[in-house]
Amino acid sequence: MSRLTASGLVSGYEDMMILHGVSVIVEDGEIVTIIGPNGAGKSTLMKTLFGLLPAIEGSIRFGDLDTTALPPDRLVRLGFAYVPQVANVFPSLTVRENLELGGFVLRENLSRRFDRVFDLFPALRTRKRTRVGNMSGGERQMVAMGRALMLDPRLLMLDEPTAALAPNLAAEIFEQIMAINERGISVLIVEQNAKESLRLSDRGYVLAGGCNRFDGAGMELLENEDIGKLYLGG
Amino acid sequence: MDVLSRIPQLLTYGLISGCILSLGGIGVSLTYSILGFSNFAHGDFMALGAYIALALLPAIAWLGIPAASLGPLSFGWDWILAVLLAAMLSSACVVLLDRLLFRQLRSAHRITLMISTVGVALALRNLIQFIWGPQPQTYASAIQKAIRIERLGIRIKPDQIFIILVALTLATALHLFLRYTKIGKAMRATSDNPSLARVCGIKTERVILWTWIIGASLATVAGALAGIENKFITPELGWQMLLSIFAAVILGGIGNPYGAIVGGLVVGISEEVSTAFISTGYKPAVAFVILILMLLIRPTGLLGRKS
Ligand SMILES: Nc1ncnc2c1ncn2[C@@H]1O[C@H](COP(=O)(O)OP(=O)(O)O)[C@@H](O)[C@H]1O
Numbered sequence: 001m002s003r004l005t006a007s008g009l010v011s012g013y014e015d016m017m018i019l020h021g022v023s024v025i026v027e028d029g030e031i032v033t034i035i036g037p038n039g040a041g042k043s044t045l046m047k048t049l050f051g052l053l054p055a056i057e058g059s060i061r062f063g064d065l066d067t068t069a070l071p072p073d074r075l076v077r078l079g080f081a082y083v084p085q086v087a088n089v090f091p092s093l094t095v096r097e098n099l100e101l102g103g104f105v106l107r108e109n110l111s112r113r114f115d116r117v118f119d120l121f122p123a124l125r126t127r128k129r130t131r132v133g134n135m136s137g138g139e140r141q142m143v144a145m146g147r148a149l150m151l152d153p154r155l156l157m158l159d160e161p162t163a164a165l166a167p168n169l170a171a172e173i174f175e176q177i178m179a180i181n182e183r184g185i186s187v188l189i190v191e192q193n194a195k196e197s198l199r200l201s202d203r204g205y206v207l208a209g210g211c212n213r214f215d216g217a218g219m220e221l222l223e224n225e226d227i228g229k230l231y232l233g234g
Numbered sequence: 235m236d237v238l239s240r241i242p243q244l245l246t247y248g249l250i251s252g253c254i255l256s257l258g259g260i261g262v263s264l265t266y267s268i269l270g271f272s273n274f275a276h277g278d279f280m281a282l283g284a285y286i287a288l289a290l291l292p293a294i295a296w297l298g299i300p301a302a303s304l305g306p307l308s309f310g311w312d313w314i315l316a317v318l319l320a321a322m323l324s325s326a327c328v329v330l331l332d333r334l335l336f337r338q339l340r341s342a343h344r345i346t347l348m349i350s351t352v353g354v355a356l357a358l359r360n361l362i363q364f365i366w367g368p369q370p371q372t373y374a375s376a377i378q379k380a381i382r383i384e385r386l387g388i389r390i391k392p393d394q395i396f397i398i399l400v401a402l403t404l405a406t407a408l409h410l411f412l413r414y415t416k417i418g419k420a421m422r423a424t425s426d427n428p429s430l431a432r433v434c435g436i437k438t439e440r441v442i443l444w445t446w447i448i449g450a451s452l453a454t455v456a457g458a459l460a461g462i463e464n465k466f467i468t469p470e471l472g473w474q475m476l477l478s479i480f481a482a483v484i485l486g487g488i489g490n491p492y493g494a495i496v497g498g499l500v501v502g503i504s505e506e507v508s509t510a511f512i513s514t515g516y517k518p519a520v521a522f523v524i525l526i527l528m529l530l531i532r533p534t535g536l537l538g539r540k541s
C-alpha cells in the first residue's frame with residue numbers, strides 16, 4: 001500500500017498558483033527525495049501535503065484515507081510528521097519542551113518516546129534544559145527532527161534538512177535519516193543539492209516550475225546526464 | 235517632612251498600584267504575543283469587569299450570601315464571589331467580541347487590528363457609561379484604619395495587603411499555568427513560532443480562546459482591585475491606566491507576560507516615587523518618559539528576547 005498518494009495538486013498563495021498539477025507517491029517504508037531548483041515549489045508542495053495550504057485541485061491520500069482537506073492537527077494524529085525548511089524549532093523553549101510539543105496531540109506518557117529520540121540523537125540527551133535558540137545549526141536540526149519523531153510517525157516529511165549544515169554534519173543527518181527509515185518510517189525529503197539524498201533514496205522526483213519533470217529510482221536520477229547537468233550541478 | 239523620609243511610604247503605594255498595572259499588563263502582553271496586535275480596549279475590559287462585579291453584588295445579596303466584611307477588609311465574601319463571577323462573564327463577553335469582530339480580521343494587518351481595538355475601546359466605554367452612568371460608584375463604604383509598620387516607616391491598609399497578595403497569587407498561578415499545563419505550553423509555543431505550533435497539531439483558535447479568557451479574567455480582577463484601592467469606579471477606570479499599562483508592557487518586553495509583571499511594578503513605583511520630587515500633576519508623564527526612554531534605549535524591553 002502506498003503511504004502517501006498526491007495527484008494533480010494545484011496550490012499556491014492567495015491568487016498566485018505555484019503548483020500546477022503535481023503528483024507524488026511514497027510507498028510504505030520508502031525514502032523518496034524531491035529535487036528541483038530554488039523556487040520550484042518544493043516547500044509549497046510540502047505545505048500543501050500537510051494541510052497548511054489548501055489544495056485548489058487534486059487529491060491527497062494518507063494510507064487509505066482521503067486527507068485532501070484535513071487540517072494539520074488531524075494529520076498529526078494520523079502519524080504524519082513534518083519538519084519545515086526554516087523556523088523549525090521553538091527557539092525560546094528548551095530541548096525537552098520542543099520535543100514535548102512534538103507529542104502534543106498524544107495523551108500517553110511521553111518518557112519512552114523521549115528515550116527513543118535521545119537514542120537516535122545522543123547529543124541532545126545531556127542538553128534537555130538548554131534553550132534551543134542558543135544551539136548550533138546542526139543541533140537545531142536534530143531538535144527539529146527529534147520533535148517530529150516524538151509522534152512515532154508513519155511518514156516523516158523533511159524540507160531541506162541539510163541545507164544550512166557543514167558537509168560532515170549533513171552526512172550525520174543522512175545517517176540518522178537512514179536509521180529512522182530502518183525503524184519502518186517512510187521518509188519524504190526535499191533537497192536542493194541532492195546527490196547524497198538521492199543516493200540513499202528508493203525513488204526520486206524532479207520538480208521544476210511547479211510541475212513534475214522526471215521521476216525514477218534514486219540511482220537512476222543520479223546517473224541521468226540531463227538531470228545531472230540541470231539539477232545536480234554537473 | 236523631608237523628601238527621603240517619604241520614600242518608603244511612596245514605595246508602598248507604588249507597589250500597590252504596580253500590582254494592579256501588572257495584572258492589567260499581563261493581558262495586553264499575552265494578546266500581543268498570541269494575536270500579534272496591541273489591544274487598546276484592554277483598559278476598558280478592566281472597567282467592564284469592575285462594573286459587572288458591581289452589578290452582581292445585589293444578586294449575590296439576594297442569594298443570601300452575607301455582605302459582612304471579611305475581618306479587617308472593607309469587603310466580604312460577596313465581593314470576592316462577585317469578582318470571580320464577573321471574571322467569567324467578562325471573559326464570555328470578550329470571547330464573543332473576538333468571534334464577532336477580531337476573528338473576521340485574523341489575517342488583517344496589525345495596524346487594522348489595532349485601530350479596531352481603539353473602536354472597541356470607545357464603544358465599550360460608552361456602553362458602560364450608558365448602562366451604569368458616568369458618576370463614580372463604590373463597592374463598599376466601610377472605613378479602614380491603616381496599619382502602622384514603624385520599623386519600615388510605612389502605613390498600609392488591610393485592603394492594600396490583600397491587593398498585593400492577590401497579585402502575587404495570580405502571578406504565581408499564571409507562571410504554573412504557562413509552565414506546566416498543556417494549554418499553557420501550547421500558548422508559549424504559539425507565541426514563539428505560530429506556524430510550527432500548528433505543525434505540532436496545536437489548534438490556534440483554542441490558544442486564542444484561552445488568551446482572551448486569561449486576559450479578561452485578570453483585567454476584571456485588576457479593575458475590581460482598582461475600585462477597592464481608589465474607593466470608587468468610573469467608566470474611565472481602565473482607559474486612564476492604559477498609558478501606564480503600555481509603558482509597563484513595553485518596559486518589560488512586549489509579548490512577555492513576566493516582563494509585564496516586572497514592568498508594572500517598575501512603572502507603578504516610579505510614578506509614586508516621582509511625586510516626592512515633582513508635582514503630582516506630572517504623574518501621568520512619568521509613564522510617558524519611561525515609555526520613550528525604553529523605546530530609545532532598549533526597544534525589546536528588560537526581559538525581551540533579542541531578535
Ligand atoms: N508565503 C509566500 N507567499 C507568496 N509567495 C510565496 C510564499 N512562499 C513562497 N512563495 C513563492 O512560491 C514560489 C515557490 O517557493 P517554494 O515553494 O518555497 O520553492 P522551493 O522550496 O522549491 O525553493 C516562489 O516563487 C516563491 O517566491
Ligand SMILES: [Mg+2]
Binds near residue numbers: 042043044160
Ligand atoms: Mg524550499
